Amino acid sequence: MSLNIIVCAKQVMDPETPLSAFHVDEAAKRVLPAQGIPPVVNGFCENAVEAALKIKEAAGDATITIISLGNNFVMDVMKKPLSMGADQMILIQDPAAENLDALGTATVLSKAIEKIGTVDIVICGQQASDWDNAHVPLGISEMLGMACLSEARSIDLGDGTVTVASSRSDGYDVFEAPLPCLITVSNEIGEPRYPTLRGIMQASRKSPETWTLNDLDLSESDVSPVLTLSELFIPASNRQCEIIEGEDDADSGRLLALKLREEKII
Amino acid sequence: MSEIIIFAEIDGDGLHSTAGELISAGKKLAADTGNVVSAALIGGNQDLASQLISLGADKVYLANDDAIQKGVADAYLAALHKICINAEPTVVITSKTPIGRAVGPRLAYRLGSGIAQDCMDVSVDGDSGRVTATRPVYGGNAMAKFTFADKDPQVVIMRLKAFEALEPDSSRSGEVIEFELSLDDSDIKSKLVETVKEESEGVRLEDAAVIVGMGRGLGGPAPFSQLEELAKIFNGAVGASRAVCDAGWLDHSYQIGLTGKTVTPDVYITVGISGASQHMAGCSSSKNIVAINKDGDANIFKEASFGVVGDWEKVLPAFTETARELLES
Ligand SMILES: Cc1cc2nc3c(=O)[nH]c(=O)nc-3n(C[C@H](O)[C@H](O)[C@H](O)COP(=O)(O)OP(=O)(O)OC[C@H]3O[C@@H](n4cnc5c(N)ncnc54)[C@H](O)[C@@H]3O)c2cc1C
Numbered sequence: 001m002s003l004n005i006i007v008c009a010k011q012v013m014d015p016e017t018p019l020s021a022f023h024v025d026e027a028a029k030r031v032l033p034a035q036g037i038p039p040v041v042n043g044f045c046e047n048a049v050e051a052a053l054k055i056k057e058a059a060g061d062a063t064i065t066i067i068s069l070g071n072n073f074v075m076d077v078m079k080k081p082l083s084m085g086a087d088q089m090i091l092i093q094d095p096a097a098e099n100l101d102a103l104g105t106a107t108v109l110s111k112a113i114e115k116i117g118t119v120d121i122v123i124c125g126q127q128a129s130d131w132d133n134a135h136v137p138l139g140i141s142e143m144l145g146m147a148c149l150s151e152a153r154s155i156d157l158g159d160g161t162v163t164v165a166s167s168r169s170d171g172y173d174v175f176e177a178p179l180p181c182l183i184t185v186s187n188e189i190g191e192p193r194y195p196t197l198r199g200i201m202q203a204s205r206k207s208p209e210t211w212t213l214n215d216l217d218l219s220e221s222d223v224s225p226v227l228t229l230s231e232l233f234i235p236a237s238n239r240q241c242e243i244i245e246g247e248d249d250a251d252s253g254r255l256l257a258l259k260l261r262e263e264k265i266i
Numbered sequence: 267m268s269e270i271i272i273f274a275e276i277d278g279d280g281l282h283s284t285a286g287e288l289i290s291a292g293k294k295l296a297a298d299t300g301n302v303v304s305a306a307l308i309g310g311n312q313d314l315a316s317q318l319i320s321l322g323a324d325k326v327y328l329a330n331d332d333a334i335q336k337g338v339a340d341a342y343l344a345a346l347h348k349i350c351i352n353a354e355p356t357v358v359i360t361s362k363t364p365i366g367r368a369v370g371p372r373l374a375y376r377l378g379s380g381i382a383q384d385c386m387d388v389s390v391d392g393d394s395g396r397v398t399a400t401r402p403v404y405g406g407n408a409m410a411k412f413t414f415a416d417k418d419p420q421v422v423i424m425r426l427k428a429f430e431a432l433e434p435d436s437s438r439s440g441e442v443i444e445f446e447l448s449l450d451d452s453d454i455k456s457k458l459v460e461t462v463k464e465e466s467e468g469v470r471l472e473d474a475a476v477i478v479g480m481g482r483g484l485g486g487p488a489p490f491s492q493l494e495e496l497a498k499i500f501n502g503a504v505g506a507s508r509a510v511c512d513a514g515w516l517d518h519s520y521q522i523g524l525t526g527k528t529v530t531p532d533v534y535i536t537v538g539i540s541g542a543s544q545h546m547a548g549c550s551s552s553k554n555i556v557a558i559n560k561d562g563d564a565n566i567f568k569e570a571s572f573g574v575v576g577d578w579e580k581v582l583p584a585f586t587e588t589a590r591e592l593l594e595s
């Protein structure tokens with residue numbers, strides 16, 4: 001029987017954006033897009049795509065659908081999961097969904113998953129590197145009444161069940177849950193594969209479907225915020241670094257130790 | 267009087283260290299709102315309940331049920347949900363532990379209310395009387411304050427060690443309420459199959475007073491032994507950046523940062539670490555940060571209090587040798 005896997009993937013500002021290009025408009029409470037640095041698919045979401053592809057390979061028959069909610073999608077960026085091997089993609093874009101909070105985002109994504117129909121596994125990243133919420137997927141699982149296993153470092157599919165290992169500070173826990181199940185993945189699940197040339201060609205022929213809130217029977221009032229951003233700023237560093245300079249590198253190392261001793265730090 | 271409920275976790279036979287921290291966070295909000303601070307103790311006993319009161323809780327919900335399986339979020343979530351339906355708290359606080367960061371959000375979504383994760387501070391907004399949560403966003407590049415709209419409970423997940431527990435005082439008084447849970451099978455979907463311990467030798471990163479941090483600048487796994495040698499002088503531990511763990515030079519259990527461990531040593535000596543915000547998110551509360559990096563413009567020098575701009579291969583052996591002599595003398 002064919003498996004239906006959904007992966008939620010978000011377009012975010014490149015987290016490797018140098019600090020010098022990272023600017024905040026404090027009055028508008030907004031992070032300004034970095035000049036000349038294109039957005040990326042959130043790292044953990046790429047891990048989620050990789051996890052879905054591994055499940056598909058193990059199961060033999062599966063359909064992987066990517067869904068994303070956002071604005072100003074850059075198509076070359078968003079097509080990456082398709083080039084990696086996902087089957088289809090749905091982009092949800094709506095002016096009314098411009099400034100959703102996490103509850104609103106989870107509401108829209110879970111409605112989209114319901115509209116897609118039967119689903120066996122939903123895979124998400126553990127955290128999006130813009131707002132670092134790390135809970136939208138948990139919200140989706142609640143809204144859909146699905147089992148939820150978070151921060152997976154491995155996923156094994158059984159017969160109607162799924163087994164997931166999650167890291168702990170001194171090892172890992174192994175959990176089992178029935179399908180349908182929502183799973184969030186950490187980077188430990190494995191590096192996302194590079195798209196092959198064939199993958200890129202195939203992806204170029206696929207055009208993502210686009211949905212609006214209306215297509216999901218949602219109106220603006222269904223997604224009104226429960227949390228509002230009241231301030232956004234770049235924290236000032238108050239540390240002043242004293243650079244220790246000796247005659248050469250080795251001498252600097254020696255002086256550094258002496259200095260730390262003098263300051264009673266070591 | 268309305269309540270602030272903190273989710274008190276258990277660690278082994280005792281309270282988890284975060285229980286006292288959360289009570290302190292709750293008390294900060296209670297001071298401005300006149301609420302009482304209650305602790306939800308799920309799967310605990312009278313003795314632990316008394317300890318929570320001595321740490322400052324006004325009330326403890328002692329809730330037990332055979333369905334509670336240690337390490338499984340579902341049962342704690344179902345229990346906390348029942349307590350909330352009954353007590354109608356204005357605020358619920360959990361900590362960013364594996365269970366706390368799974369239970370807190372799911373509770374908020376189940377109740378249709380707002381949630382702020384990884385908070386460094388909480389306060390009460392003077393105008394609205396609602397909670398304002400301060401938390402890093404964009405990997406720590408920016409800081410945000412979020413204010414909750416008029417929907418209770420306002421769910422806050424605190425970063426570990428953001429608040430300090432009060433000294434236990436057994437003369438404090440409080441009420442213990444035995445809470446009937448009667449969980450249903452349908453409440454619990456997942457189960458814990460096994461817990462695997464991966465024994466690491468020496469001092470735990472979370473407990474170490476001195477940590478030596480290994481970065482990608484070391485070029486490969488081999489220099490680990492040199493860092494370990496330095497750490498040993500201080501009875502400390504070695505940690506690493508994600509770049510080092512992703513490259514497979516060290517296991518992910520060494521990772522410090524936003525998505526790794528949060529550490530608060532007296533001294534954090536970084537070697538070949540650039541100081542990306544996501545790394546600093548896990549160590550910025552260190553008392554002192556020391557940097558050895560060949561690039562004087564590296565961000566780590568904005569966070570460190572002492573540093574050397576130089577090649578670690580030359581700096582580190584001399585540093586280690588001098589440190590050893592100083593500590594032995
Ligand atoms: C969502 C997300 C979560 C993340 N979570 C984490 C996390 O939890 N922890 C984490 O660490 N990172 C995390 N990262 C990654 C982070 O952004 C950085 O990529 C990472 O911390 C870089 O590691 P590094 O400093 O070791 O390597 P680099 O940034 O490559 O820095 C290496 C440094 O070594 C110096 N160097 C090179 N050669 C020498 C030499 N011979 N002598 C001295 N110095 C030398 C260089 O000048 C450079 O500054 C996360 C990223 C994302 C997007």
Ligand SMILES: Nc1ncnc2c1ncn2[C@@H]1O[C@H](COP(=O)(O)O)[C@@H](O)[C@H]1O
Pocket residue numbers: 007008009010011042044045048067068069070105109123124125126127128129131132133134135136137
């Ligand atoms: N707008 C979105 N579109 C698609 N997926 C999302 C979106 N927001 C969050 N997610 C999913 O939820 C995960 C965690 O995001 P967050 O809770 O926002 O940190 C991401 O890695 C995605 O898998």
